Amino acid sequence: MNQLALAPQLDRRQFLVTTGVVAGGMALALSPADAASAMAPPPAPWGPDAAQGFEFTPWIEIAADDSVTVRVPNPESGNGTMTQMAMNVAEELGCAWKNIRVEIASIHRNYAENRVYTKGSLPFFGGHGTDKVRMAHTMRLGASARERLKAAAAARWKVPASEITAAESMLSHTASKRSLRYGEVAAEAAKISLLAEPELKPQAEWTLIGKASPAKLSIPAIADGTAVFGIDVKLPGMVHAALKQVPVMGGRLKSFKPDAVKHMPGVRAVIAIDPAKSGKSPVKDETSFGLGNSEAQHAVAVVADHFWQAKMALEMLPVEWDLGSGTHYRDQTDIYEGMRSIRDVGESDEVLKKGDVSTATGKRIVEAEYLSPYGENAVMEPLGGTALVTSDTCEVWCATQDTMQAFWVSVDETGLAPAQVKIHGTAMGGNFGRRTQAEDIRMAVAVARQYPGVPVKTIWTREEMFRQGRYRTPISTKFRAVLDDASGLPQAVSGDLCFAGDRKLFQLTQGYADPPYFNSGAIPHVKLTTINFPVHVLNGAYRGPCFNSNAFITETFIDECAHAAGIDPVEYRLALLAKWEKPWSDVLKLAAEKAGWGQKLPRGEGMGIAITNWPMATIPHFGSTMATVARVAVSKDGVLAVKRIDIAFDCGKVANADAVRAQIEGGTLFGLNMTLNEEVTIRNGAIVEGNYDEYPMLRMGDSLPEIHIHFEALSGHDRFDLMGELPVGPVGPAVGNAIYSATGKRLRATPFRKQDLSWT
Amino acid sequence: MEDDTVETVSFTVNGLPQRVEAYSSTPLLWVLRDHLEMTGTKYGCGIAQCGACTVHVNGEAVRSCQLPLSGLAGADVTTIEGLASHGGATLQRLWAEMNVPQCGYCQAGMLMAAADLLKKTPKPSDPEIDAVMTNICRCGTYPRIRAAIKRAAGVAA
Incomplete structure (x- = not known):
């Protein structure tokens, strides 16, 4: 157990190189090309533990060969956030794009070096990568480095810095026809302090942002297999752990028999995790959202030389659980019934009130209830992490959406001082909210604490992933509208919403209480409430938390109102948006026009539309707004084909058009899968689905729709707003509304695959 | 066991x-x-x-x-x-040029499947792509994977 007591003293980046060389030693006498491709050590995706080389700030290092390393505290999750940060830096730095590389900043430097990665920036998540705060901050860092390079060249040439130009990684003095590469003066420039920081150049002079669409810098390593995801970390002497948490949330470990498996090949230890034994941070944490949703679960783990050995031994390990009170839920419908019941009789919180709904007098009433179920993020890379814990250090290598959260969870679990803890972020195989709270990292640290001095890599199996999720919060909503006899628009709307789950952080009203229909005065009387149904199943962040459900519910309900009024759904929404900012109407009209809205379609085919905003529709010129039109065909026996999707949107401006396009494509398919396929079910309190065979995912052969993305409704308002969550919202209701147009069947719950779509 | x-x-x-x-x-x-x-x-x-x-x-x-x-x-x-030295270099280059991956975790498998497809069916039709490319991508990169395969094969998108 102590054969690697020396490990903490070594440099982790060196470790990777070392293991690569060792592995290369096995290459024998074979083709050098093959040997190189097979055995080249992967570059570490994380930054150094302290300043190194010619570091201008902990964010920027420029090497003698002109390469520029941008260290970003927000790890890449696939939306291009690190590439965008590099674009922001490069825009002002004036370096050639080919010289740019990115690393995940080592967030422990933030603690050791006066909050260098959080001052002026937001350290969490990727989706906000283009927001104003981060954009300005990273551009300032680039501008400052550029001026320091100029100052260094000016000192060499003994000319005023103002006469020097900087572009494409070259410094030039036109009058004397001299030039220098950035790398040639980086050493001197890194030591220079400016008396005053430069102004940022006006947007009209930008050459990268909004002009170029570079592909993500992460891709070459992904395409040749050298990218280091959390699960790929290699350390000398590393061992592997397989984990099983109590099958019903809220339960406890009763007993287990380690002796039954200790003799199995490779097995080193059998461990029980008791949340009561978690440490406690000795100082107040500096997380964005607190540590309250990161608690450990009762669990057993087997540590072995190889993961397969650990997994096999864990399967053989006799374990008895006290499953707790969650078992009284026979299936998920017990929970849904409980939600309905408490929603209709419980003491709700009023979240929006306009006028007095009791005064509405129209004769037409539209009343319906809607349900969105549990869902699993189903990220492709399993959760877990590698941790090396000693009596006075903790070092963690992990995929996380929020490096600060991972850092403080590790501090909290070990009880060590922050200065004793290090976090190395890796590439991340999807997040969609699942890697925000870092409870998987807490579990990895909890395992490694009990096997100290040796790096332990904990990997969740896919079954563990499905059955130990932090699920999409189920929502049950009843809406009631009184339509105005003359206009057909609602005079009054009442809504009662029930969340299931105890985690308030993931009980959001976006898409429910914030649409302009209810806030712009278009509907004079509005009363919306929320309530919570407490349940043992843990709810969590799932791409656009709760918004993804509320968007479906609200946009289906509005569609029902339009049809009840006998008014075209596009015209109806335009009327309801008449008192709101024009970009919403522009987005709606463009999507409808491009889709060929209004054309005559045969029975069994139809179009539907929906419009939503994330993250806050009540504020004008804020967030991103998107309208999605779906065209579907439904056969008489109920087989659905979503044939075409048209999307228009407004996020102000776009920084990287192809990055935005990729997010819209992917987010739309994510939302489509959520709507058509996804529901996690429950039996006796435990999650039923364990793998993708029980939780279908759209694949290329599933007749995916053509997706047409239209940029012409961009308002040009001065913001570069987010696009990660939004596309998940409108696609589901658009498809549901299209199914209604095609068949007359109104779908008020998801997933659609579990409903009968046949018609006659 | x-x-x-x-x-x-x-x-x-x-x-x-x-x-x-x-x-x-x-x-x-x-x-x-x-x-x-x-x-x-x-x-x-x-x-x-x-x-x-x-x-x-x-x-x-x-x-x-x-x-x-x-x-x-x-x-x-x-x-x-x-893969690069076993006929996959073009696909790998197009994967980067066409900004195919998002998180990238599924993409090694996608590339291996695509390389096998093109070796056996150099000019695949859409149904031929669908039949072979059965891998799951949670990020939703399917449209780009299809486009990159077609470009590598030199068939119309």
């Missing part, structure tokens, strides 16, 4: 001979990742659903999570680390 034995098996990976001693049941996936430290091949589901672990064995794309060590004797295995 009590009667699972430890055995030593020889095979080649990307042209290099390898000898691995492990449980007979150890899937090729974990042989590659844990024993040979070649982590480009990914674990996603362990039940041949997602395809993240796709490699070529004796010239055929297979889900490596389903192939036990005991069945590997003499096999010729190609992984993502060896």
